[in-house]
Amino acid sequence: MAVEIRLLGTVEAVLDGRRTNLGHARQRCVLAALAAEANQPVSFDQLVTRVWGDEPPRRPRAALYGYLYRLRQALADTGDLALVRRTGCYELVADPDAVDLRRFERLTEDARRARSDTERLALLDAALGLWRGEAFAGLDTPWLTALRAMAERQRFLVETDRTDVVLRLDRGGEELARLTARVAAHPLDERVAAQLILALHRTGRTGEALGHYQRVRRLLADELGTDPGGALRAVHRQVLQASAAESGVRRRRVVRPA
Template identity: 40%
Template sequence: MRDGVEIPLGPPKQRAVLAVLLLQEGRPISYDGLVEALWGGAPPVHVRNLVQKYVSGLRRALGDGAELAWTGSGYRLTGVQADDLRRRRELVAEALTARDAGELHRATELAGRAEELWRGEFAEGLHAPYLAAERLRWAEKRLTVLEARLAGRIELGHSFEYVHELVRLVAAHPLRERLSELLMLALYRAGRPADALTAYEAVRQRLAEAMGTDPGPGLRSLHARVLRQDPAPAPGDATGVAVGGAVEVGVGVGVGVGVSVE
């Protein structure tokens, strides 16, 4: 954006160049590195001309507020930032401060706001090997933020309200143990220990059939507590991972590509 107006950034491959450069966060990327990021091991015949064309197009689109320069070792983009990355980092810093001050309500609310900054799939519609890998990486980070938000809500006593959301998430990610653990915990805290044990048996069977493995220590520990009818643990106790720590790990860039020129 420039002065509140969206900047036309050109064709998809040119926007992919911008996404790759933005993810360097001001560090130069070599010509070979940029080509590899965009086309992998099979670049087109006239790849050098294409790179020069896209770089020139971005310089025109971004205008005087940004600098896309060749440093001698690579292309470096400055004066432009991915707004989602900046804002998400701010929210995480605030969430961690709130957590350290014992303000769990505020920390959970800030984690939820960080989660909301994801709009659609990462770098949606842009095709490049580097961006495909980043898309998977940020999908994982998005789930981590989501898990942190849900863990906070459960710790604040809202277990019953989030059972249905966790059932849906477990169905979408059946082998993700942390989601199954949170579902078990929400059920147990909601006074449904038998359902919590059923959820454990379901994930145990899925892991055995798909991967030939047993549940990890977090799930096993929670299962043992439910069997003993121990007091329900806090969401981070079963795995030893604090809620705030999960928030910190889970935050990252959300290039769509929406940028602001400073």
């Protein structure tokens, strides 16, 4: 029976397309703490910290035994996954692709090695398509919070990598809405600013592109006391030069009266 462990959203286990009952939040924390490092042993002390932080129950070993027993029951119908107890540690044994977080990482690595931008875009779309919302949604321990922040940062980088590919394929118009939202969420991110400037320019909105550069330049000066970095300045020069060249072509095409 095919199994999926989903961490990129609400923590779920899906058996042959049907969600199975994983129990309450603390029990789902146990599965998430093991699935995030599938096929790697997690010590008892590590697992306690991941599930309870600095406030473990009076008898954490007994609590973990109970949670693992019920999780094994919930996942008993699949032979593709096992919750294994070893000396001093526990391990989730599974195909790495059965865990969406691990599959996301594998797809993004494959995208970096892709031979063409078309192939790279398909792989990045497949990776981003695994996300169903906030990672580990509804679960809140210090370890999961830190892992969530790392996963969200990785997602953001993959989104920006995808935009670079779309721009190289000259499909920047498709990205304008997403880029506008991303700029609003990350106003000081120069890579995102450069992407929006290029997308605006390539869709005939050069004035808006140059205006956005000036807004970012002022914001960087006001908030960080810095000037735009080399990459953003290079994009600005590229747009200025292209705009000047286009203006020159238009002037030469003007038919002067005799």
